[in-house]
Amino acid sequence: MQDTQVLMGHGSGGTMMKRIIDDVFLQAYGSEWLREGNDAAVLPATGPGQRLVVSTDSFVVTPHFFPGGDIGHLAVCGTVNDVATAGAEVKYLTCAFVLEEGFPIESLKRICASMATTAEEAGVALVTGDTKVVNRGHGDGIYINTTGVGFAPGGHLLGGQFCQPGDAVILSGTLGDHGITIMSCREQLGLSADLQSDAAPLNHLVAEVLAAAPGTRCFRDPTRGGLASTLNELADQSSVDIVVEEAAVPVRDAVLGACEMLGYDVFQVANEGKMVVVVPPEQADSALAALRANRCGTEAAIVGHVEEASGGRAPRVVVQTPFGSTRILDMLVGEQLPRIC
């Protein structure tokens, strides 16, 4: 393609838009459905007894490229993981770009190549898309929306509303890697050469846990708002308390050091390749073993449990510190670190 930058005409609906579609998007990830060139993708239906699962996410992270990933990788992982939380086989992704006039075509190609690689890893097809171009000064280079479609088996439903007293709360790995990496990168803090985003598609991991622990109550990825927001959401949805053992929560030294230096609570920092899994106590060990057998879950740990909420007051999340004291873990108030995803 001869163009070196995104121009307003690439969003025109005319020949320039056709060129960016053919030369960039179809080159990178042209599935049979995308190649058909209709305005909607016509896909195979759900199988007998299955349910349809849909999730959407826009990605506005800056910088666009960071250690461990880029905005394209993130745009596939984020939505794949959200669809997977329903216990679904993730099948299809749509992809809509809002590009800023002047964005380098070379960067767009790198991002699309990354989306293609991640989609292949996750086993999903990019089936339809959209391209809008906004004037210089009205965007930030590139915003990506992906919407994911998956098929879930009938029967057992998963969801944040199904947590029960006694359930184990498992975390699939270390906390805070994504958020601290983005922050370090953006502010050029050079905190540590070891920091990198954990962004990864976790749909295979979810399937393996479900096979090992079919009674699993729910999966949720602790992205924006971190573990604190995720656990508070679950406590709220199920009207239960959740107790976390601080010493059991895996955190890398580099991340912990950065949090201490900057005054962040690692429980509130975003993750993009981690899953919180709530399972009945008798299936906790099987779930943990399945997690640890997956390369994205080698550092999984049981980090807490669910308790009955004491009569009358609102459900809450409590952290037991290594010193024997406890503190209430609140949802993030305000904004800690914007545009991390």
Place this chain on the structure above:
Amino acid sequence: MQDTQVLMGHGSGGTMMKRIIDDVFLQAYGSEWLREGNDAAVLPATGPGQRLVVSTDSFVVTPHFFPGGDIGHLAVCGTVNDVATAGAEVKYLTCAFVLEEGFPIESLKRICASMATTAEEAGVALVTGDTKVVNRGHGDGIYINTTGVGFAPGGHLLGGQFCQPGDAVILSGTLGDHGITIMSCREQLGLSADLQSDAAPLNHLVAEVLAAAPGTRCFRDPTRGGLASTLNELADQSSVDIVVEEAAVPVRDAVLGACEMLGYDVFQVANEGKMVVVVPPEQADSALAALRANRCGTEAAIVGHVEEASGGRAPRVVVQTPFGSTRILDMLVGEQLPRIC
């Protein structure tokens, strides 16, 4: 809700995000799936023999409010119409916002109320969403992505690749209303008090045409790039020529006047509530009658027909002028009028 403007914290994943979801989005269009509060919506499956249809679109139009609609109305119509083009019953929409810090909450509420009204008219449910906030100066108030999911019957497939020589080309109404309205509004030209956007959900109209003309080859809405781009896409997909009778194409006087004054070709101006329908000749009258019986198709007309492409050269679209001459109708090159949707 006490907040008067969008703040970075509304995209945090924490308590402020919960507040904007509860007080704005759920208030406006809280379906049972949206209210569940999980990261993915679990929906009923397709019925026996059905296919799954998916389409996505982002909306970046300015101004956000214009005669005949607003960005929220457009965001529902645009995606509903794209899913409908596959002959599908449109069922579900996802909705993802990229909000700019400082955007008035009051405007957001008006936009969400408009989305709710349009979704109800179309008979679709908003089932899951996402909210991102970007810093002041990195957006344009609000960008909306919607992704639509529909179910299409098995058997007869619709698509731009199925046009055949002899087919009639029908346009559901007047050309250019949306594009000229936006332009007039944006440039404060005050062209005519009668100008208004044609944006409308056309899924019921599509269903009625299909019932009357079951052999329909394809539907396509002539949005960005206008009728010129749509017909060139169809000619290209089916390797056929398309001949348009200029005198048969309905255009309002106010739109025609504006186009003449500004040097626009009305065939290249965007529409948001119109459909191009290609049907076998023997079903053209039935399709036309069905269109005219719908309030969005009262001015429908047969505007052309499909011909075999002459040996060797690329398919093309030809306009026969009222003076007996012909001209080639090209796809829009470059950008005529940006950010009209």
